[in-house]
Amino acid sequence: MSGPNDKDPLLRGVRQRAARHRRWLREGEGSTAQRLAQIGVLGWIIVVPMLLGIFAGRWLDRVFHSGLFWTAPLLMLGLGLGCWSAWKWINAA
Amino acid sequence: MRLQITTPLSVLVDQDGVLALRGEDETGSFGILPGHAAFMTSLAISVVSWNQPDGARRHCAVRRGVLTVTDGQVIAIATREGVLGDDLATLDRMVLARFRSDLETERVANVEHARLELNAIRQIMRYLRADGRDPVRFS
Numbered sequence: 600m601s602g603p604n605d606k607d608p609l610l611r612g613v614r615q616r617a618a619r620h621r622r623w624l625r626e627g628e629g630s631t632a633q634r635l636a637q638i639g640v641l642g643w644i645i646v647v648p649m650l651l652g653i654f655a656g657r658w659l660d661r662v663f664h665s666g667l668f669w670t671a672p673l674l675m676l677g678l679g680l681g682c683w684s685a686w687k688w689i690n691a692a
Numbered sequence: 693m694r695l696q697i698t699t700p701l702s703v704l705v706d707q708d709g710v711l712a713l714r715g716e717d718e719t720g721s722f723g724i725l726p727g728h729a730a731f732m733t734s735l736a737i738s739v740v741s742w743n744q745p746d747g748a749r750r751h752c753a754v755r756r757g758v759l760t761v762t763d764g765q766v767i768a769i770a771t772r773e774g775v776l777g778d779d780l781a782t783l784d785r786m787v788l789a790r791f792r793s794d795l796e797t798e799r800v801a802n803v804e805h806a807r808l809e810l811n812a813i814r815q816i817m818r819y820l821r822a823d824g825r826d827p828v829r830f831s
Contacts, residue, residue: 604791609773612737613753613784620780 644688645681652677693726695742697752697769704752704774713742713767715759724761731761739780740769751777753787 604610656670663669695713697705713724716738724731735757743749757771775790777783 604788607787607791608737609753609755609775610784610787610791613739613775613787616739617780617784 641685641688644685645678648677648681648684649674650677652680693724693765693767695767695769697740697754697771697774699771699774704776705750707744709745710767711743711745713740715740715769717759724767727764728761729764731759733759735759735769735771739783741780748778751780751783753777753783 652673652675653670656667656673659669659673660666693710693713694708695705695710696703711726715722715724715733716736717733718736722733735754737755739751739753740759741749741751752769753775754769754771755773757769757774759767759769761767775783775787777786
C-alpha cells in the first residue's frame, strides 16, 4: 500500500513542508547576531593567519635586526593560508 | 476575504473571513492579504495555508491548480486534487488515507461496473429469447 504512494509528488511535497515547519518551530528565525557571526567567521578565517604572520615576522625581524625580511613573506604566507582555509570552509558549508 | 477551493467533483472550501493566505507557485511562496491586486497564478504541488478569523490555521494539500484573486476580496482555487487538514504535521497521513479510500472507491466502482455489464448481457439474452429467435450462444 505505502510502496508506490511514497513516490507520489503530493505526499512528498506535504512531508517536505511539514518537515520545514517542524524545523522552523524548533530553530526559529536565526538572530541577527547569529547571522553576523556566520558572515564574520569568513573574514576572521582570512585575517587571523595574516595577523599571526605579521606578529611572528615582526618578532623575528626584531630578533635578527633584518628590517622587513621576515614580516613580508610571513604576511603573504598567512594570506595564502587564510584564503585556502576560507575556501575549504565555504566548500564544507 | 472569501476563499473557495474546488476540485472537478466537489467544493472543498467555501468560507468567508479569511485573514491571510499563503500559497506556492513555480517561483516560490507568496502571501495574499485583503485588498490584493487582481492576481492569477498556477500553483505548484504544494500546501496552501490560511488564517481563519478565530486564529486557527488551516491547510490544504493541492495537486497543482489555478489561483485567482478578484477585487482583492475573493480567492478562488481550482485544483485537480485537494486534501484538507488542520495540522501540517498530520496532513501527510490524511493524504495517505485519501489515497487508500480512493483506491477502495475505485475497486467498488469496478465491481459495480462488472455487475452492470453482466446484468445488461443477461437482459439482452432474455430479450432475444422472448422474441422467439434463437438464443445467443456463448462458448
